Amino acid sequence: MTATCLLPLFETSYVAGEGPDRFYAWPDALILPQKVRGFYVGFLTYTYHKGGFYLLEGWFSWFIVIWTVILLGLMSIGGYFMFRKFLKRLPKEDGMSILDWEEHYINETRHLWDEEQKQLLDELVSPVPELFRDVAKSKIAGKIGELALEEKASKITEDLIIKGYIVATPKRDHKFLIKKLNEKQIDYSRYQSLLAK
Incomplete structure (x- = not known):
C-alpha cells in the first residue's frame, strides 16, 4: 500500500542505501532540507511504501507543495471573512x-x-x-x-x-x-x- 504525505524537514540527515530509490528510515531519520537562496524549503513530499518513507522528487513533489500552499491560502481567506461575519453576528x-x-x-x-x-x-x-x-x-x-x-x-x-x-x-x-x-x-x-x- 502506498500513501503520500507531507513531513517537516530538519537539519540533520541519515541515508540508508544509495541511488534514486534511497531509503530514509522513519522516525529515526531526519532529512537535511534543500537551501534556496539562503532559505530552507520547509516541506518536501514523501511516499510510504513497504514500511518506509521515500523522498519524492521532480515536478509531482513541487505540485503537491504548491497545491498545499494554495489550499492553505484559500482556507485562510475564507476563514477571515467567516470570522468577520461571525463578529458582526455577535x-x-x-x-x-x-x-x-x-x-x-x-x-x-x-x-x-x-x-x-x-x-x-x-x-x-x-x-x-x-x-x-x-x-x-x-x-x-x-x-x-x-x-x-x-x-x-x-x-x-x-x-x-x-x-x-x-x-x-x-x-x-x-x-x-x-x-x-x-x-x-x-x-x-x-x-x-x-x-x-
Whole structure:
C-alpha cells in the first residue's frame, strides 16, 4: 500500500542505501532540507511504501507543495471573512448585532425607495466584485436607512444615498464613488467634509 504525505524537514540527515530509490528510515531519520537562496524549503513530499518513507522528487513533489500552499491560502481567506461575519453576528449590549441593526434599518425604510434610487445604488456598487456586491449593497442600504430614519425622511433621496455610501464604506473606496458621480455629472462638492474623514 502506498500513501503520500507531507513531513517537516530538519537539519540533520541519515541515508540508508544509495541511488534514486534511497531509503530514509522513519522516525529515526531526519532529512537535511534543500537551501534556496539562503532559505530552507520547509516541506518536501514523501511516499510510504513497504514500511518506509521515500523522498519524492521532480515536478509531482513541487505540485503537491504548491497545491498545499494554495489550499492553505484559500482556507485562510475564507476563514477571515467567516470570522468577520461571525463578529458582526455577535449581539451588542442592546441585544442586537451589527447585522441585526442593518436588517432593521432596511426593513423599516423599504417602502421609501423608488426604482430610480434603487438603480442609482446598483450603479454605485457596480465596481464591487460580484462575490461581495450583495454584502456591500446591504451594508450601504442599511446605513442609508439609518440616516433616513434619523432625518425622518419621507423618501430615499439622492442626497441620502451619497451620504450613506460615504459613511458606510472605507475611505479607500470613495474614489469609486467619485468616479461614478463624475460619470453621472452629479456635483459632490457639498460632501467634501464627509469624504475628508
